[in-house]
Amino acid sequence: MKRWADGFIAVDWGTTNRRAYLIEKGGQSSAEFEDGKGILSVGRGEFEAAIAEIRERLGEWPMLLAGMVGSNRGWVEAPYVPCPASGEDLARALVRIGDDVAIVPGVSLGDGRPDVMRGEEVQLVGAIASGQIPRDCLVCHPGTHNKWVRVRNGRIESFRTVMTGELFSMLKKRSILSDLLARRVTPREAFREGVARGLSGAGITSQLFEVRAGFLLGQIDPADGASRVSGLLIGEDIRVGLAEKPGARVIVMGRPELTSLYSSALEVAGIESESLDGEGAFIAGARNIVEQIQ
Template identity: 50%
Template sequence: MMVNAPIAIRPAFIAIDWGTTNRRAYAIAADGAVMDMMRDDKGVLAVPREAFAGEVAAIRARLGDVPILCAGMVGSTRGWVEVPYRMCPAGLDALVEGLVWVEPGRTAIVPGLSFTAGDSSDVMRGEEVQLLGAVAAGLAPADAVLCQPGTHCKWAKVRGGVVADFRTAMTGEMFALLKAHSLLGDFLTGTVIDGPAFRDGLALAQDDRLLSSLFGERAGVVLGRRDASETAARVSGLLIGADVREQDLVAGEEVHILADAALGILYAAAVTAAGGTPVLIDSHIAFSAGITAIWKAIDGR
């Protein structure tokens, strides 16, 4: 008796969230379910422009020979092809209209978003897929405040299901710069968790004296008044607390936080301390929902 071999099920498409230092690739089924995923450190800074086509081919060889949608810094001046930003207010339809096919019918790059008001300017690449995906998946309402912590923390207001405006805070980058290049660096080696030291940093942020408070952290250790092992958590709390404080949250206002669990917990504590109500959202689920909505729009589903 002959037994038929199982038929491999191909994904409908592959989505790549291609950042500056890392990338994630998702094999996604027609119904939006993630079938497989890979992650590595081949962000755009690690890939020469002439090598992007080869990198995409390698991902296809691993996850499936299907169309690919890319989002993130791969569409920047440092990426594969520079893709023009779409001006806010913008929804998923604007992202679909702004797609650039670098390999016709095979590989497209999603545009980022820009926002200007008076003398203020801001841009994002990649976060827009998560923001609009959270709304599309019902993880956040059509009118909401959303926060995406990270190297560059994004704060966005969604109105009627579209991104109305946003602002970026260099919170994570500031911590990294302080650790690598400042007098505080030797003291920023401890673990950052939501504990007493982190909460002390949040409270210190309410004094609204960020620059002098940062130096005070070093002075406190030098004078024996602070435990050096707690400095990283206190400084993290100070920076995140200052970030959240800038948002002028209304008492009880919901903030939908799109993040990995560890960072999400820290921002949730900061939002609570500022009088807001945090709602944690898995950023990977939001991304897959957003990129699937874009795929369905261009696939006619």
């Protein structure tokens, strides 16, 4: 087994997918792969084998695991670090499995409003440590559960989760709107109209049904259904998220196909934004945490 100082494998291990990167000393990722072996497809007692399989592909390196693998449904639970949380706080709270595996804890918000994150914290720490984002800013991290994160003094000060991705996916799979949600979402007119309506706060649980009714009454083109519904949900999401730090410029971090939708929606809201690729931030965050192990 090689030493942490020479390099390591970082795994972003989620519920349905995992993505592994080999990060050698001083470099960016030199090899990587993604597959569908999220934690839900790995049974109890099968994580050792799942780890061995990653090493077969990328080599006998130490491993840093982040995401749902550290949840109570994952391999070994890594208890949440409370806000405000820095990269040092995360490194101190790593859960070690032998010498060569470390699991990154999630971050929690406790006082008054409960909230949790797992996985996004590595990207945030990376973006802060590498100077890609200011030490005081508002970050939007779209995904199944979008996170609005208030960064202050270079730490995760507070955050708020919005279930936008999961709701869209549920509506698409089996709801009165399913028929209308098959097409691809594009950030054009129907999307922008949806965003404007969602931003109004008039009530997403009612506005969603308007799409169905508008279709039945011949007022809405079914080809626009997915874009309109996505716009509504993202508009509501932004309305909620901006309450974290009103009037702020927003950094949208994550997968480019999602960050571009959120940037378009923020434009409708009259808010400036900049996009940041979540993958680079993840690698930077993993490096930052591992540097503190040695």
